[in-house]
Amino acid sequence: MARTLTVGIAGLGAIGLHLARALDAGVDGLKLVAVAARDHAKAQANLAGFRNRPAIVDIAGLAEADIVVEAAPAAIFEEVAKAAIARGRIFVPSSCGALLPRMHLVEEARKTGARIIVPTGALLGLDAVRAAAEGEVASVTIETRKPPRGLVGAPYLEQHGIDVLAVKDEKTLVFKGNAYDAAQGFPANVNVAAALALAGIGPQRTMIEIWADPHVTRNTHTIRVEAAAARLTMTIENVPSEENPRTGKITPLSILACLRGLTSTLKVGS
Numbered sequence: 278m279a280r281t282l283t284v285g286i287a288g289l290g291a292i293g294l295h296l297a298r299a300l301d302a303g304v305d306g307l308k309l310v311a312v313a314a315r316d317h318a319k320a321q322a323n324l325a326g327f328r329n330r331p332a333i334v335d336i337a338g339l340a341e342a343d344i345v346v347e348a349a350p351a352a353i354f355e356e357v358a359k360a361a362i363a364r365g366r367i368f369v370p371s372s373c374g375a376l377l378p379r380m381h382l383v384e385e386a387r388k389t390g391a392r393i394i395v396p397t398g399a400l401l402g403l404d405a406v407r408a409a410a411e412g413e414v415a416s417v418t419i420e421t422r423k424p425p426r427g428l429v430g431a432p433y434l435e436q437h438g439i440d441v442l443a444v445k446d447e448k449t450l451v452f453k454g455n456a457y458d459a460a461q462g463f464p465a466n467v468n469v470a471a472a473l474a475l476a477g478i479g480p481q482r483t484m485i486e487i488w489a490d491p492h493v494t495r496n497t498h499t500i501r502v503e504a505a506a507a508r509l510t511m512t513i514e515n516v517p518s519e520e521n522p523r524t525g526k527i528t529p530l531s532i533l534a535c536l537r538g539l540t541s542t543l544k545v546g547s
């Protein structure tokens with residue numbers, strides 16, 4: 278029988294708390310042992326009803342676990358990543374946009390034996406994109422449409438004086454460019470574009486449009502891939518989570534599915 282892998286989670290917000298609850302409910306081959314939180318008192322309260330309460334530790338302490346899931350603001354991505362990678366752990370980032378300017382971490386991981394596993398997150402179809410990218414790919418695009426409040430606070434909007442909450446009637450294109458620049462300008466909004474770029478043809482060639490759309494209630498992402506082997510067109514419409522409207526509810530579920538795939542005997546999808 279495969280051994281149980283222990284899990285540590287950085288951040289107990291829209292992603293981390295849901296993932297923690299799901300792991301505590303019981304998943305074969307996985308055991309939640311540690312969490313890191315900004316607000317310890319709140320974390321204690323959130324963990325109060327858990328069957329097996331994980332330890333509340335600092336970021337370095339998380340790396341005692343076999344798997345370190347980062348579910349925190351992008352600002353602390355590097356700290357979490359470095360601690361996990363230095364100890365040779367399996368690092369599963371949510372804030373994968375923050376990985377794009379830090380690809381040296383992949384080289385570090387190669388040296389320590391760590392693995393970096395980027396989950397599909399709020400997106401879909403990365404199995405097909407990866408397959409297509411084993412062959413010739415002409416183009417990869419993603420169009421993201423979010424209710425305006427799902428984009429509030431993005432540095433790009435602030436730098437360009439764009440008030441998305443003033444978008445009331447017509448959907449408005451607020452960004453068009455490559456995935457690398459989108460990840461810098463919208464670190465809490467389009468990690469999906471970073472995951473797509475890493476799965477396919479890289480952050481410079483992966484193009485993204487970001488729309489503030491007052492007519493959608495869901496965070497909607499459409500991927501188009503033109504490849505020699507196939508043409509892909511896929512859309513996901515995510516229900517925003519109550520805790521954080523920028524984050525689709527499917528994200529912690531996707532990470533849970535990803536973690537299950539690390540231990541399950543039967544694994545479906547590449």
Ligand SMILES: NC(=O)C1=CN([C@@H]2O[C@H](COP(=O)(O)OP(=O)(O)OC[C@H]3O[C@@H](n4cnc5c(N)ncnc54)[C@H](O)[C@@H]3O)[C@@H](O)[C@H]2O)C=CC1
Pocket residue numbers: 287288289290291292293313314315316347348349350351353370371372373397398399400464465466468469472520521523524525528
């Ligand atoms: N890959 C993907 O498809 C997606 C990625 N994301 C990204 O995942 C990350 C987490 O998203 P959410 O859970 O929605 O965010 P959130 O804001 O709901 O939760 C983040 C949590 O981290 C905690 N935190 C802040 N500083 C901390 C520290 N120093 N140590 C430990 N915890 C700390 C906060 O208190 C909060 O509870 C964000 O960067 C977000 O942009 C979000 C949605 C989809």
Ligand SMILES: O=C([O-])CC(=O)C(=O)O
Pocket residue numbers: 399464465466467468469470496497515523524525526528
């Ligand atoms: O949940 C979503 O729709 C996507 C998201 O926030 C992200 O990629 O960062």
